[in-house]
Amino acid sequence: MQYSVPDYYKEFSCLADKCEDTCCAGWQIVVDKKSLKKYKEETGDYRKKLKKAVDFRNETFRQDNNKRCAFLKENNLCDMYLNLGPDSLCKTCRMYPRHVEEFENVREITLSVSCPEVARILLSKKEPVIFLSKEREGEEEYEDFDPFLYSQLVEAREVIRGILQDRSKALEVRALLVLGLAHDMQGRLQRGELFACEEVWNKYRSKKAETFAEEKVKGFYDGIGKRYACSKKFYDCLCGLELLRSDWDMLLEEAGIVLYRSGRRFYDILLEDFGIWIAKSDLDLTTQCEQLLVYFIDTYFCGGVYDGCVFDKVNMAVASVFLIYELLAVIWDVQNGRIDFSDVVKMVYRFSRELEHSDSNILKAQKWPSLLQFL
Numbered sequence: 092m093q094y095s096v097p098d099y100y101k102e103f104s105c106l107a108d109k110c111e112d113t114c115c116a117g118w119q120i121v122v123d124k125k126s127l128k129k130y131k132e133e134t135g136d137y138r139k140k141l142k143k144a145v146d147f148r149n150e151t152f153r154q155d156n157n158k159r160c161a162f163l164k165e166n167n168l169c170d171m172y173l174n175l176g177p178d179s180l181c182k183t184c185r186m187y188p189r190h191v192e193e194f195e196n197v198r199e200i201t202l203s204v205s206c207p208e209v210a211r212i213l214l215s216k217k218e219p220v221i222f223l224s225k226e227r228e229g230e231e232e233y234e235d236f237d238p239f240l241y242s243q244l245v246e247a248r249e250v251i252r253g254i255l256q257d258r259s260k261a262l263e264v265r266a267l268l269v270l271g272l273a274h275d276m277q278g279r280l281q282r283g284e285l286f287a288c289e290e291v292w293n294k295y296r297s298k299k300a301e302t303f304a305e306e307k308v309k310g311f312y313d314g315i316g317k318r319y320a321c322s323k324k325f326y327d328c329l330c331g332l333e334l335l336r337s338d339w340d341m342l343l344e345e346a347g348i349v350l351y352r353s354g355r356r357f358y359d360i361l362l363e364d365f366g367i368w369i370a371k372s373d374l375d376l377t378t379q380c381e382q383l384l385v386y387f388i389d390t391y392f393c394g395g396v397y398d399g400c401v402f403d404k405v406n407m408a409v410a411s412v413f414l415i416y417e418l419l420a421v422i423w424d425v426q427n428g429r430i431d432f433s434d435v436v437k438m439v440y441r442f443s444r445e446l447e448h449s450d451s452n453i454l455k456a457q458k459w460p461s462l463l464q465f466l
């Protein structure tokens with residue numbers, strides 16, 4: 092069995108009560124059956140508390156009116172952990188923020204940027220992220236698993252990562268190249284021509300594709316309304332997701348006012364001024380956006396082996412980073428032309444919590460319109 096993790100994996104350590112926004116509030120924690128059984132069979136003094144705080148019927152931990160887990164103490168430490176020790180935690184609490192994608196004989200483990208500490212680690216990283224793999228004993232066989240498609244996806248992901256991390260090109264050009272690559276690959280997948288993917292990869296690594304992408308990107312930013320139309324469409328898509336936290340709704344409302352209150356001309360000026368400010372600032376937002384694109388691709392792309400939707404995953408990655416950038420422009424405007432690293436971290440983990448902590452939101456985001464139609 093092969094295990095892989097990103098190179099920053101070992102840097103993570105939970106901040107517990109020092110965390111600026113605990114993961115034990117704001118969403119329902121689902122409890123696995125094994126833990127539920129353990130809680131039911133508890134005989135010690137803590138039995139009473141377990142009975143009160145665990146919703147055995149809905150297989151979740153109860154929450155207070157502020158959506159804080161019933162085990163979360165005022166000082167943000169876990170009461171169950173303190174009383175019964177680390178082994179008492181349910182699978183969700185033991186694993187988070189680790190995210191595991193399972194494939195035949197492969198476990199890909201990533202860290203979710205919905206955790207503020209993970210977001211901080213990833214966004215502080217200057218070098219391109221690499222993945223580390225280890226073989227461990229054990230083999231498994233899946234029914235209905237397509238090893239050929241999986242191997243093509245793994246190879247495609249390497250190519251996509253290579254393009255996204257090629258810092259000799261503008262990030263927008265890199266993003267467009269991987270969208271094009273995924274679009275072509277999707278077509279071949281649907282026509283049963285995956286064996287010819289090498290051609291696709293070479294095409295999107297060529298100078299010709301780069302020049303074509305540069306032209307398209309120029310057209311997107313030249314003020315004739317393509318970026319504005321794209322922004323409005325994806326803002327509406329974001330508003331259409333299931334809401335997990337009420338403060339997110341307030342941010343979306345504010346974003347709608349700031350970005351679109353005075354039409355396209357104001358939007359263009361705001362985004363242009365923000366771009367100029369970012370370029371002069373110490374914030375390396377381009378590298379941070381690259382790390383986020385790679386993060387989304389690494390987490391979701393190979394899941395295409397189960398649903399055959401490879402383009403949708405790349406589209407979601409690019410749309411998400413596009414939206415995070417726009418929301419940062421909103422915060423910059425609201426804060427009178429200033430943002431700092433902590434604002435970027437906060438935006439990333441808040442965005443990720445809304446998108447990635449709801450299965451229905453992840454599915455919806457993979458059905459967002461194609462960004463290519465706005466070029």
Ligand code: SF4
Pocket residue numbers: 104105106107110111112113114115187188205206207208209
């Ligand atoms: S969000 Fe991350 S750092 Fe904060 S308490 Fe949860 S796991 Fe720990």
